[in-house]
Amino acid sequence: MAPPPDLDVLTNRIVALAELNSGSFNPDGVDACGERLAELVGELEPDRVETLAVEPTAQVDASGVVVHRPVGRALRAIKRPDAPFQILVFGHLDTVFGPDDPFQAVTVDGTTLRGPGVADCKGGLVLAIEALRQLDDPVPTGGGPLDDVGWQFIAVPDEEVGSIGSKRLLADAATDADLGLGIEPALPSGGVAAARKGSLTVHAVVSGVAAHVGRAHADGRSAILALARFIDEVEAHNGRDGVTVNCGRITGGGALNAVPDRAVGSFNLRVESIVDQRWIEDRFAEAAAEPGREIELIWTSRRPPKPRTPALERVLADVTEAAAEHGLTVEPEDTGGCCDGNDLAAAGLTNVDSLGIAGGGIHSPAEFADVASVPPRAATMVEVVRRARDRALSSS
Numbered sequence: 229m230a231p232p233p234d235l236d237v238l239t240n241r242i243v244a245l246a247e248l249n250s251g252s253f254n255p256d257g258v259d260a261c262g263e264r265l266a267e268l269v270g271e272l273e274p275d276r277v278e279t280l281a282v283e284p285t286a287q288v289d290a291s292g293v294v295v296h297r298p299v300g301r302a303l304r305a306i307k308r309p310d311a312p313f314q315i316l317v318f319g320h321l322d323t324v325f326g327p328d329d330p331f332q333a334v335t336v337d338g339t340t341l342r343g344p345g346v347a348d349c350k351g352g353l354v355l356a357i358e359a360l361r362q363l364d365d366p367v368p369t370g371g372g373p374l375d376d377v378g379w380q381f382i383a384v385p386d387e388e389v390g391s392i393g394s395k396r397l398l399a400d401a402a403t404d405a406d407l408g409l410g411i412e413p414a415l416p417s418g419g420v421a422a423a424r425k426g427s428l429t430v431h432a433v434v435s436g437v438a439a440h441v442g443r444a445h446a447d448g449r450s451a452i453l454a455l456a457r458f459i460d461e462v463e464a465h466n467g468r469d470g471v472t473v474n475c476g477r478i479t480g481g482g483a484l485n486a487v488p489d490r491a492v493g494s495f496n497l498r499v500e501s502i503v504d505q506r507w508i509e510d511r512f513a514e515a516a517a518e519p520g521r522e523i524e525l526i527w528t529s530r531r532p533p534k535p536r537t538p539a540l541e542r543v544l545a546d547v548t549e550a551a552a553e554h555g556l557t558v559e560p561e562d563t564g565g566c567c568d569g570n571d572l573a574a575a576g577l578t579n580v581d582s583l584g585i586a587g588g589g590i591h592s593p594a595e596f597a598d599v600a601s602v603p604p605r606a607a608t609m610v611e612v613v614r615r616a617r618d619r620a621l622s623s624s
């Protein structure tokens with residue numbers, strides 16, 4: 229049996245990954261991070277380790293033009309693909325902090341690590357390696373080896389920008405797996421995400437008619453005014469349960485003595501159900517098509533909601549019980565945030581997605597992680613796999 233994991237080793241691994249800048253649109257940095265992770269994965273003696281190119285991420289620029297921004301490569305490792313019970317362990321290489329972000333330094337203070345991505349989700353990647361190691365080589369406190377469990381480990385390069393290029397890779401992996409385990413950071417309470425809202429990104433590209441303000445104002449049609457009215461209409465749906473509409477960015481116009489003929493509003497929407505999703509998509513389409521308006525809607529990202537299903541509730545109960553065995557309180561909580569767990573659930577894979585490291589302040593310069601949480605949380609993940617395997621194999 230293996231000794232319990234050493235905190236210094238875990239710390240060094242997380243720091244080494246976090247010191248490599250891997251902002252979503254820094255493909256070289258993401259690839260360097262993937263290479264370092266591949267070295268750690270190699271210790272697990274997988275049958276296959278590979279990096280895979282993914283499609284660029286479509287974004288809409290300030291003038292309403294779709295641009296495709298390159299991203300790094302995904303890392304995939306596979307072990308025992310013919311085993312009777314298959315898990316998919318998923319996380320991401322990228323962070324929200326690009327190379328120009330002032331938040332780059334990683335510091336260690338006891339078991340507290342501070343730095344970009346230490347929690348989201350480089351600490352989780354290291355935790356995943358530890359949990360996968362324990363499947364074959366249980367620590368003294370665990371049960372026997374789980375060598376009838378096969379696994380696929382995927383770290384995508386573009387999660388923080390919607391995993392647009394990785395969607396197919398994840399969906400394919402979902403069809404091969406019996407259970408998904410995501411290593412997104414724990415919720416601030418230490419809990420695990422249950423239901424997650426869906427998230428949609430849409431850009432309203434508004435055209436108008438340019439005219440000289442002094443000589444021919446009446447001949448013009450203001451794109452900015454049309455966009456303002458559109459925003460007012462669609463944000464009015466915020467009163468409806470289950471739907472959130474936020475216009476987070478507007479651009480448009482130019483010279484102050486010209487009627488503006490171009491304006492762009494970019495929105496993020498959150499929805500609790502697929503019914504809500506369809507409903508708000510229809511409201512956007514209706515508002516864009518109103519007479520006298522020329523508005524093109526460009527939907528760049530759609531992550532469907534992740535509902536609580538009976539199968540998910542079963543695994544969440546396992547998580548709470550298994551965590552308690554390791555001295556942790558891990559309760560399921562619904563959240564408005566979303567991740568690859570949403571897409572995997574939509575692809576039919578029951579998954580718990582926030583089994584990663586404990587910490588907080590994610591997506592901000594206050595991000596931190598507690599490396600002491602890795603051993604008990606990795607052991608929890610292993611126990612969750614054991615329970616799901618036992619259930620699946622005893623019923624087959």
Ligand SMILES: [Zn+2]
Pocket residue numbers: 320348349387412413567
């Ligand atoms: Zn994340």
